[in-house]
Amino acid sequence: MPEWKKVYWEDVVEGQDIGSYEMQMDAVKISCGAWATRDSNPIHHDKAFAERGSQKNIIVNIMQSEGLLCRLATDWAGPTAELKRIRFNIQGSCYADDTLVVAGNVIKKHIGQEDNYMKGLHLVDLQVNATASGNPFCDAQIIVALPSKKAHS
C-alpha cells in the first residue's frame, strides 16, 4: 500500500508554495469530465457547436474545473486534509489541446474562530490558480482543515 502524505497544521508556513501539476487537456479528457459530472451542454463535447458560438474548441466545464483546483489541495496535504470551503472564480476558458497548469500557495493559517462549522478547526487558506496554455483560466480560495499534532485524532 502506498504511503500517503500527511501534512500537519503546525508544519505549514504562511506564503509557502504547495506545488503544482500539469495536465494535457484533450477532447477525451474534457468530454470525460462533462460526462462524469452529468453535464450534457454540447460546448463540452461538440467542437462544431463550440465553433458556431465563436469558441475555438470545446471547453472544460465548471464542475470539472472545481475538481481540478481542489485536487491540488489534497495532493499537497494528503487525504487527512478536509475540504471545508471553496470560493471559485472563472477568468477564461480551457480548450481541448491546452496544457493545464494548477499551482497554489498558502495565504494564511488560523484556528476557526467564527461561530460556524469550522470553529476550533486547524485551518489553512489556500490560493489555487489554473492557467490554460499560459492564459488565465480559473482560480479558487480554498479552506482546508488539517490534522494538528496537539489534538487527539
Place this chain on the structure above:
Amino acid sequence: MALSEKDRGLIGRESAPIYAPDEVCKPMIRHWVEAVEDANPLYTDEEYARGSKYGGIIAPPQMMMVWCMPRMWPWPEFPWVPMAELELPGDYDTYVATDMSFEFYLPVRPGDILSYTMKLDGVSEEKKTRIGKGHFITTTQTYRNQRGETVGKEIRVVLKYKAGG
C-alpha cells in the same frame, strides 16, 4: 428601472427539494476521479478508507452538485423555483455566473440519496457592469441527505444582463 413588487416578494423564498436521480455510488465516483486524475484514496481505495476516520469510501465533496444533475431522459419535472418566476424589468438575454462558493459540512457516502433546495437570497437593482447592464441574482442551494442532514451549500451569484447594453 426598479424591481417590481412581484420580484421583491420572491426574495427569501425557497423551492421544494429537488432529488438526485440515483443514490451516491462508487462507479460515478470513479468516473469523476478519472476525469480529474485525483488519487485521494478516500474516494477509491477501500482498504485505506476503512482505516480512516470515515470507516469507508466517501465521495469527493465537490461532487455534491453532480449527484443532483437532472436526468437527460425522460426529462424530470421540477418543483417551483423562485428564480424562474423573476420578471426583471429589462430585455436581459444572457446569464453569467460571477461568483460561486461551496461549503462542506458532512461527508457524503455511497448509498446516500441527496436532494437540494434553491433559495433566492437577493436581487440587486440594475447595475452597469463591464459587460452590460443587468441584475445580480444571489441564490443558495442547500444539499441534504436522506436523513435530512445538511451536507453542504452552494452560494451562487449570477448576472442576468443585456450583452453590450
